[in-house]
Amino acid sequence: MDDKQLQEWVEEISQRSFGVPFLHQASFNRRLRTTGGRYFLKNHNIEINPAQLQTYGLDEVEKIIKHELCHYHLHLSGKGYKHRDPEFKALLQKVDGSRYCQSLPGAAKRRTLPYRYKLICVRCGMEYKRKRKVDPARYRCGRCSGVLKLHTI
Missing domain, CATH: 3.30.2010.10 (Metalloproteases ("zincins"), catalytic domain)
Structure with a gap:
């Protein structure tokens, strides 16, 4: 066609x-x-x-x-x-139209990246996993407002 x-x-x-x-x-x-x-x-x-x-x-x-x-x-x-x-x-x-089209065979699936970084609270030990690198100086712990340290997993 x-x-x-x-x-x-x-x-x-x-x-x-x-x-x-x-x-x-x-x-x-x-x-x-x-x-x-x-x-x-x-x-x-x-x-x-x-x-x-x-x-x-x-x-x-x-x-x-x-x-x-x-x-x-x-x-x-x-x-x-x-x-x-x-x-x-x-x-x-x-x-009678379709809400979604069928996915094509061989189409790449969206892959989810594993967590690569971890922010750990110095005061209470709370861990926040992150896929992207962030500046820990811009954030505080949500539980105790403590300082966060960045670690690579």
């Missing part, structure tokens, strides 16, 4: 599911990695991740398109278009 076919498909889904035409551009963006698609507030265009189409097929991508069209139509009508807005949630459920 190319951008022209995607454009026609988005226009058809918009008319069929929302009853309103889609008047802007829809295109594939191969640089998208962690998202199925995105809607741009400034120019009202929609981009779709082509890897979702290759991996999960037309049905899943149609749900992603409906999700982005919910943002599109609500934003243009001046209603709540953000994920947390009740109007968005209601419209998404009404048109």
Whole structure:
């Protein structure tokens, strides 16, 4: 499927599911990695991740398109278009769009760094684990207001 076919498909889904035409551009963006698609507030265009189409097929991508069209139509009508807005949630459920896209196989998982530093209170011995290095002179113990010392784990 190319951008022209995607454009026609988005226009058809918009008319069929929302009853309103889609008047802007829809295109594939191969640089998208962690998202199925995105809607741009400034120019009202929609981009779709082509890897979702290759991996999960037309049905899943149609749900992603409906999700982005919910943002599109609500934003243009001046209603709540953000994920947390009740109007968005209601419209998404009404048109049977997906709330989240499926993760792609082989996509890098976010790895959590282990704690590398420990702040220890000189007075009471309370320990505060930290992933990033901090300046202990800027902080005090939350329990006794004692001085903190930085240790590497």
